Amino acid sequence: MDRGAAACEPPEYVAVPSIDAIEALLARPLLDLVYDAATVHRRHHAPDAMQCSQLLSIKTGGCSEDCGYCSQSARFKTPVEREALLDVEAVVANARQARANGADRFCMGAAWREVKDGPEFDRVLRMVQEVKALGLETCVTLGMMNGPQARRLRAAGLDYYNHNLDTGASHYDQVITTHSLADRFATLEHVRAAGIHVCSGGILGMGETPRARAELLHQLASLSPQPESVPINTLVPVAGTRLEGATPLDWTVVVRMVAAARILIPRAVIRLSAGRTGMTEEGQALCFLAGANSLFIGDELLTTQNPSPSSDASLLGKLGLRAVAGASGGDREACGSGRCAG
Ligand code: SF4
Numbered sequence: 001m002d003r004g005a006a007a008c009e010p011p012e013y014v015a016v017p018s019i020d021a022i023e024a025l026l027a028r029p030l031l032d033l034v035y036d037a038a039t040v041h042r043r044h045h046a047p048d049a050m051q052c053s054q055l056l057s058i059k060t061g062g063c064s065e066d067c068g069y070c071s072q073s074a075r076f077k078t079p080v081e082r083e084a085l086l087d088v089e090a091v092v093a094n095a096r097q098a099r100a101n102g103a104d105r106f107c108m109g110a111a112w113r114e115v116k117d118g119p120e121f122d123r124v125l126r127m128v129q130e131v132k133a134l135g136l137e138t139c140v141t142l143g144m145m146n147g148p149q150a151r152r153l154r155a156a157g158l159d160y161y162n163h164n165l166d167t168g169a170s171h172y173d174q175v176i177t178t179h180s181l182a183d184r185f186a187t188l189e190h191v192r193a194a195g196i197h198v199c200s201g202g203i204l205g206m207g208e209t210p211r212a213r214a215e216l217l218h219q220l221a222s223l224s225p226q227p228e229s230v231p232i233n234t235l236v237p238v239a240g241t242r243l244e245g246a247t248p249l250d251w252t253v254v255v256r257m258v259a260a261a262r263i264l265i266p267r268a269v270i271r272l273s274a275g276r277t278g279m280t281e282e283g284q285a286l287c288f289l290a291g292a293n294s295l296f297i298g299d300e301l302l303t304t305q306n307p308s309p310s311s312d313a314s315l316l317g318k319l320g321l322r323a324v325a326g327a328s329g330g331d332r333e334a335c336g337s338g339r340c341a342g
Contacts, residue, residue, distance in 0.1 A: 010036035012043075012266055016221045023214035025263065026256050034290045037259035041291040044266050049324040050316060051105070051269050051294040053139065054098035057302040058127065059085040059110035059120075065143075065178045067166070068242035069206055069235055071303045072111035078240035080303050085110065088126045095131045101297055101309060104325035105137035107162065109302050113179065114144035121149065125156040132157035137325075139199060144179060144187045150194035160229060161191040162199040168215025171208040175243075181219075188223065198223065201231035201271070204257060205249040213257060221264040229294070230268045232257050234275025236304040251283040255290055262291025269294045277305050281315050288319065 017025070025033070041047060061072045061082035071078040095106045108127060115121055124140065132138050139160035140153065153161065165184055166172065172181050191198055200223065202216045220230060234254055237244045254275070261270050271294035272287050279287075297312055299305065307315075316323075 010039050010263070012040060013264065016218060016264065019211070019214050019218045022217050022221075022260065022264065023211055025260050026210060026214055026217075030252055030255065033256060033259045034286060037262040037290040040263050040266050041293070045269075045291075045293055046324070048321055049293060050288075050321045051271075051325075052103050052297045052323045053105040053107050053137075053271070053294065054094075054101060054103035054298045055107040055109060055296050055301050056086075056091065056094045056098075057083075057111070058091055058108045058124070059083065059112065060303065061111055063111040064113050066176060066242075067178075068175045069203060069238075070111075071238040071241060073241070076240045076242065078238050080238075085120050085123060088123060088130060091127045092130045092134070095134055095136055098298065099134055099136055102323050103136070103297055104323070105139055105160070106131050106134075107139040107141065107160075107296075109141045109162075110143070111302075112143040115142045115146075115149045117149065121152075125152060128153060128156040128158050132159075141199075144183055145190060147190045147193060150190040150196060154194040154196050158196050160197045160199045161187075162229075162231070163187050163191065164201050164203065164231065164233075165216060165219050166202050167206055167208050168212030169219065170215060171206070171212035175206055192225070197229065198225075198227040199229035199231065200227045201229075201233065201261075201273070203233040203235055203274070204253060205235035205246055205275070206243055207246055213253075217257070217260055217264055220261070226265045227268055229271060230261050230265055231271040231273040231294075232261060232292070233273040234278065236274055236277070238304070248278070251279060254279070255283065255286050258287045258292045259290035271295065274301055274304060274306075276307050281318070284315065285319055288321065 061080045062074050063072045065073055066075050071080040098106050128138050137159045139162055141162035167175055169181055188198055235246055237246055270292045272292040296306055299308055
């Protein structure tokens with residue numbers, strides 16, 4: 001992005017820039033980058049609005065895949081215990097509690113390589129229907145799936161499907177070998193074709209180069225249409241996984257990725273996702289200034305810790321941020337619960 005006279009009003013890209021240009025964007029002086037991202041953010045989103053989702057693992061562990069960061073892979077000996085697919089009633093009870101906690105979206109994750117037609121998928125469809133009936137937005141992450149499965153999820157009332165690209169193409173094979181990046185793009189095409197909103201992002205701190213981070217952003221920004229939801233995760237190393245000894249990231253890398261994602265995908269909701277337990281309040285606040293406008297609330301993510309609801313309520317309260325409901329930050333109505341923002 002050219003600066004000069006446009007320093008106070010950063011232009012927006014009309015086409016996705018090259019990977020070289022994104023790498024240069026990520027390397028800009030941090031506060032310049034944050035300033036421009038914050039300016040873009042304010043064009044498209046209410047700057048005090050925070051979308052709050054809550055996540056539940058509906059089927060835990062025992063996955064056939066070899067994702068090097070994942071505590072649920074059967075290939076690694078980790079502290080995570082296998083659990084069968086939950087009952088619909090248990091999921092609905094969790095969703096009710098999430099709504100009471102101030103979440104407006106309920107996300108359900110199953111540790112599957114892919115969706116398989118049969119009684120378990122039918123049960124997930126019932127979960128989606130019943131959670132939707134509570135007035136919550138619905139999201140699932142179930143691994144790869146085909147077109148007919150995506151259409152059945154949409155018919156059940158699914159709003160979002162999460163399927164992350166995880167990392168840049170040049171680093172992908174060092175993290176996952178049992179399914180390809182092309183497989184992931186194919187699933188995202190089925191999601192989009194079925195009329196489901198796309199939630200797709202990545203994970204930082206898996207030994208990737210700055211170039212691979214630029215590739216990840218290029219991959220995400222090049223999805224057409226661009227994703228509505230972009231989670232930016234930081235690796236939470238779990239004992240027993242292949243990446244348990246990964247070098248911790250400097251917090252500024254996360255801020256840079258949030259800021260660049262905001263500039264490159266201006267209308268998306270950017271979620272500051274896994275890894276917030278390792279960030280200071282100040283680091284998170286800088287991410288919110290740079291355009292992160294979505295959080296998971298609740299003590300747990302799928303298998304790792306998340307900041308406590310009281311600490312999140314305290315942080316959002318200190319910053320004057322408010323929980324919102326809806327799909328697009330700038331157009332949202334305040335949910336009015338006040339519970340997320342304390
Ligand atoms: S496919 Fe999902 S659940 Fe399975 S190992 Fe990879 S990240 Fe974990």
